[in-house]
Amino acid sequence: MHTEAFSRAARIKLMIFDVDGVLTDGGLHYGHECEIIKRFHVQDGLGLRLLQEFGVQTAIITARQSPIVARRAADLGIHHVHQGVHNKAAAFDKLLAETKLTDEDCGFAGDDIIDLPVLTRVGFAASVPNGHSEVISRVHFVTQAYGGNGAVRNICDFILRAQGKYNKAIANYLS
Amino acid sequence: MHTEAFSRAARIKLMIFDVDGVLTDGGLHYGHECEIIKRFHVQDGLGLRLLQEFGVQTAIITARQSPIVARRAADLGIHHVHQGVHNKAAAFDKLLAETKLTDEDCGFAGDDIIDLPVLTRVGFAASVPNGHSEVISRVHFVTQAYGGNGAVRNICDFILRAQGKYNKAIANYLS
């Protein structure tokens, strides 16, 4: 018997991630003129590549706008990148139109209240231990690792397990 | 029945923040010639914007001087920014004159003993778990999150709750 989160993750075709607080620990590193660094995590990268390899699309929807995110997303082969999004629900609708998917086909991981309009619609809603309490209390799944320290990898592994693809993914490295 | 801190936060019209140790974790990132990065937190930004939207003014008083703080403060729409302040009480007096407010109308969040002259005067005094023990023992409210990791968001949420505005702020993201 599986948990509700597990059954929900099993049906996901597209997993969407917020950036600050999820792919990072929420730290905004300002230089003299603008944000100059974002700190991502190496284990998240491998998780996202495995997810893609096993047929789950990946996307980013983020309120802030930064060439840093474009660069990291390109390195990771993220399929859909929406930056500078002030209305996350509208960006999500656009993404559904682009991909011909439904709310239930999608997962979203966010850490703050501006993520709630999408988190309350998607089939699989995830957050992080460092997420806002209003978010954590409303999602299906909370990662063990903190944002920017492997939280995204936790989500990727969980989806792969729920979809029965995890053992095969690991086996590739044990043969 | 409310705590004293709650009642005090209910009366605040202006909330003032120290930078290093409160809006950051106290880390000073030096390059070869000067401080080149400050690490702020994304969740603090949303808290400050909510506070402003619901009618509480925001200010910064900091001993250090940096274009980084000016940049971050501008991005956050902070109303009053006083940098390079060696006498925090004098800067506070100036701020009161500018805003026509009284000690009791103001809140201040600081982490070290140079903040005591203002912390011991304001209506609502706050600190962080990483604050100096002399400060923590004298304030009305200590955040759960550490400085630079959501401490300021804790303060903003607490003031909004105390002023009966929190549920409305959250509801905007749940409609």
Next chain:
Amino acid sequence: MHTEAFSRAARIKLMIFDVDGVLTDGGLHYGHECEIIKRFHVQDGLGLRLLQEFGVQTAIITARQSPIVARRAADLGIHHVHQGVHNKAAAFDKLLAETKLTDEDCGFAGDDIIDLPVLTRVGFAASVPNGHSEVISRVHFVTQAYGGNGAVRNICDFILRAQGKYNKAIANYLS
């Protein structure tokens, strides 16, 4: 009576390290165009120099490619540096050919599943508390310190102890 890990470490002639997550905490610091910083740890540096001084060769095998790693490896006197390695087993075979060593002569420290093909072959396999659970469950030794915070020093000290060289290494600083 010694643990298996201790006996295995006693026979090592070459110790190989993964970079991200082992020599660092896994953080990838992206600037506007590329990764611009890696955060190493000062105590790891002294451990590696002691290991070399007492006759154990050191190597790096890493999937990513960065001038930052080349610079740090040069400062540390790492004997063999293999970057941009997508097939870690192949790089390990190359290293064995170069050094005329066998699987049993070598140790490897890694944190993720791409390290498993080498970790499952070497005489002494090590990981870090922040390593992926599939890795931690398959290695002989898990450090107390986290990657980027002294994990490599833990490994170096453990090898020196296992090889009966630790007391002499410390004595040099106590005479």
Next chain:
Amino acid sequence: MHTEAFSRAARIKLMIFDVDGVLTDGGLHYGHECEIIKRFHVQDGLGLRLLQEFGVQTAIITARQSPIVARRAADLGIHHVHQGVHNKAAAFDKLLAETKLTDEDCGFAGDDIIDLPVLTRVGFAASVPNGHSEVISRVHFVTQAYGGNGAVRNICDFILRAQGKYNKAIANYLS
């Protein structure tokens, strides 16, 4: 009745600090060509200034060499700065000659075994929770805060208390 550490700290005329691991958390931030950032802590700065103001000289002895340390030391008004020191005992002897002080007049805070030759000579030896176990077991005082997160402030406060100057230092901010 006071602890031995307290009595020892009471007699200090010069307090010497290691940099990496003590004034920082041991992180070495490498860019493409060299170390480009060191992360210090704001609360340490105020502690060092108080120590100087109340008549205790301050010094730095560090194995590494960096313009970053020179910059930070200048901002903090550190009296004696010795960088690029491979033999810490020799640098300490030089410092004693410069200041006409004896071993017993000095304190030293270090985190690794290369600090042992000086730590075992000075009147007051201090370390940090992130220090090497061989160091921690041999010093008079271990800070509560970690290196780079207020450890140096702990040491400064402890010396001021031991010398009966702490209450006066705090009172300046409470009048």
